[in-house]
Amino acid sequence: MADDGVREYFAGKPRSYEIFSVLRALIEEQGDCAMSVGAQISFGARRKFAWIWLYNITGANPQGTVQIMLALGEPHEGPPVYRVTPIGKSRWNHLVVVHTLDEARDPRLAALIGAAHRYGS
Numbered sequence: 001m002a003d004d005g006v007r008e009y010f011a012g013k014p015r016s017y018e019i020f021s022v023l024r025a026l027i028e029e030q031g032d033c034a035m036s037v038g039a040q041i042s043f044g045a046r047r048k049f050a051w052i053w054l055y056n057i058t059g060a061n062p063q064g065t066v067q068i069m070l071a072l073g074e075p076h077e078g079p080p081v082y083r084v085t086p087i088g089k090s091r092w093n094h095l096v097v098v099h100t101l102d103e104a105r106d107p108r109l110a111a112l113i114g115a116a117h118r119y120g121s
Helices: 002-009 014-028 107-120
Strands: 034-037 041-044 048-055 065-072 083-088 091-098
Touching (some): 002 034, 014 065, 014 107, 048 107, 091 107
Antiparallel strands (some): 034 041, 041 048, 048 065, 065 091
């Protein structure tokens, strides 16, 4: 059922879907987690730890820009993180903007995804 939602979410956006597929594989490699599809696509284990969505879908940018938010127990500054936002006493959300497949395959992003999965487990 969730895969139907993913196909609908990325309908007409094959480049963004490719980037999402890489991110999804990185997330699912970490271990058990559940995916849900709504206005964004979220992943969680004991608690949600990753959210993916398309930003800035316009006539000039019909694919949109893939963004992933990762919840971590401590802040991690520097690439590939675009912005860190404190959410609570021991929770920071990390926004990563992913423009290309190479950026999706960045080992630093894979490490952040692993840390977020551990935080959510």
